[in-house]
Amino acid sequence: MRKKFNEKILVQINDELNKITSFNEIKKNKKIINKVIEISKRTNFSLSEKRKLFCKKCKNYFFPGKNCYIRVKNRNKIIKCLNCSYISRYKLK
Numbered sequence: 667m668r669k670k671f672n673e674k675i676l677v678q679i680n681d682e683l684n685k686i687t688s689f690n691e692i693k694k695n696k697k698i699i700n701k702v703i704e705i706s707k708r709t710n711f712s713l714s715e716k717r718k719l720f721c722k723k724c725k726n727y728f729f730p731g732k733n734c735y736i737r738v739k740n741r742n743k744i745i746k747c748l749n750c751s752y753i754s755r756y757k758l759k
């Protein structure tokens with residue numbers, strides 16, 4: 667039951683993320699990211715890997731090489747948002 671529920675949310679989140687097509691549409695993309703975060707909070711759904719797709723601070727959706735800078739150092743993935751300069755770090759498995 668719970669699994670089915672999660673799948674439904676995932677479909678909904680993917681649907682939202684699919685609406686992001688251009689990095690030029692910053693306002694539209696932020697709105698979508700905020701909606702995705704809202705869905706995950708409301709449903710207690712973990713975004714897990716998907717949270718790496720956008721900036722935690724300004725909710726800028728990352729387009730590698732365009733609005734973010736990605737570097738791998740000491741088994742850490744470092745993503746710098748070129749919109750607000752916030753740096754996210756993720757451990758690589």
Ligand SMILES: [Zn+2]
Pocket residue numbers: 721722723724725726747748749750751752
């Ligand atoms: Zn940012």
